[in-house]
Amino acid sequence: MTVERTVRAAVLVKPRTIELREFPRPAIGPDAALLRIEACGICGSDYEQYEGATPPHEDYTPYPVIPGHEPLGLIEEIGARARQRWGVREGDRVAVRSGYGCGRCAACGRFETRACRSRGGTYGYTDVSKPPQLWGGYAEHMYLCPHSVLKKMDPQIPAGVAVMFNPLAAGLSWAGTVPATGPDDRVVILGAGQRGLCCVIAARAAGARQIVITGLSRDSHKLALARELGADVTINAETEDVVARVREATGGGAEVVVDTTPYAPQSLGHAVAIAVRKGRIVVAGLKGQRPARELPVDDMIYKELTIRGVLSMPVDDTFRAVDLIESGRHPLEKLHTHAFPIEQAEDAIHALAGAVPGLNPVHIAIVPGAPPVSLGGQAG
Numbered sequence: 001m002t003v004e005r006t007v008r009a010a011v012l013v014k015p016r017t018i019e020l021r022e023f024p025r026p027a028i029g030p031d032a033a034l035l036r037i038e039a040c041g042i043c044g045s046d047y048e049q050y051e052g053a054t055p056p057h058e059d060y061t062p063y064p065v066i067p068g069h070e071p072l073g074l075i076e077e078i079g080a081r082a083r084q085r086w087g088v089r090e091g092d093r094v095a096v097r098s099g100y101g102c103g104r105c106a107a108c109g110r111f112e113t114r115a116c117r118s119r120g121g122t123y124g125y126t127d128v129s130k131p132p133q134l135w136g137g138y139a140e141h142m143y144l145c146p147h148s149v150l151k152k153m154d155p156q157i158p159a160g161v162a163v164m165f166n167p168l169a170a171g172l173s174w175a176g177t178v179p180a181t182g183p184d185d186r187v188v189i190l191g192a193g194q195r196g197l198c199c200v201i202a203a204r205a206a207g208a209r210q211i212v213i214t215g216l217s218r219d220s221h222k223l224a225l226a227r228e229l230g231a232d233v234t235i236n237a238e239t240e241d242v243v244a245r246v247r248e249a250t251g252g253g254a255e256v257v258v259d260t261t262p263y264a265p266q267s268l269g270h271a272v273a274i275a276v277r278k279g280r281i282v283v284a285g286l287k288g289q290r291p292a293r294e295l296p297v298d299d300m301i302y303k304e305l306t307i308r309g310v311l312s313m314p315v316d317d318t319f320r321a322v323d324l325i326e327s328g329r330h331p332l333e334k335l336h337t338h339a340f341p342i343e344q345a346e347d348a349i350h351a352l353a354g355a356v357p358g359l360n361p362v363h364i365a366i367v368p369g370a371p372p373v374s375l376g377g378q379a380g
């Protein structure tokens, strides 16, 4: 087998500027590994990162970085101690968590990175000048540092489906474990992006009594998909009065409301209006630093609402997501719509943002070596 001496990767050098660069293939020590990227999922965070709109965060470097925080790949090279610690070897497929441990706390000292409280950094948001440079998933290879958290996954599953472990973990967390969704709950999901749709799957898996999801006019195919995945009612937030329609459909409101809508500060007001007494609201969709105005504070108090912001998800939800994908119980292949090669990382981000006419993606992944996607109005 020939071993490439260089690794090609896309580097975000400043907001809205991605360049393709080559890096030396790093030497791998006994505690680390080198991942051959099969696919790297992209999400709204990639778009914010690209725009330079990511809020300041202690372990995020804005740029220059190799983006890509949802990597899936094959272990190509691994040190002896890492092999033992992670229980994986060369050739295994693994799903990798975005955050890696700090390497300095007691938990990391014992290589129990899952218990690290002060994570060391995040793949896709680590300074590209830090050796060995390959800290992101928009690349042919990614470095797996000793404090990575990963889980083995069945290699038979198509990569485009397997790589959905990240949005699915978010759904399991936000529409399942965080609001403790159960059979008595009516669940309303605001927003029909990949995470909203994964919330439908999660609410269904949690046995929710009723599931309602909202979307925009251009989301009609996603709302149809939501019904296939288990939503009972879909609402067009542009042409219908969301609060009135939800109240009517649910017979008064919902126990659980999950807000996944990006750049829509009014949605929290909707969530408060929709929630019933003692309701649980999970806020996940970032608003581009725009404040929510005219929040009905008295309603929050009278209804005794729980409002919980979520950024990522606990590691157990990632592991459950991998199990759920392996179970084959949900038609996840219908969510994965596009694979872009590394060279088209910027196109992929524009497509995700809905800025490429004719392309209506749900889930997009960067796939090294994928055929180019035509932007001439046809979906690739």
Ligand SMILES: [Zn+2]
Pocket (backbone or CB within 6 Å): 042, 043, 044, 045, 046, 069, 070, 166
């Ligand atoms: Zn993401």
Ligand SMILES: [Zn+2]
Pocket (backbone or CB within 6 Å): 101, 102, 103, 104, 105, 106, 107, 108, 109, 116, 117, 118, 119, 120
């Ligand atoms: Zn640590």
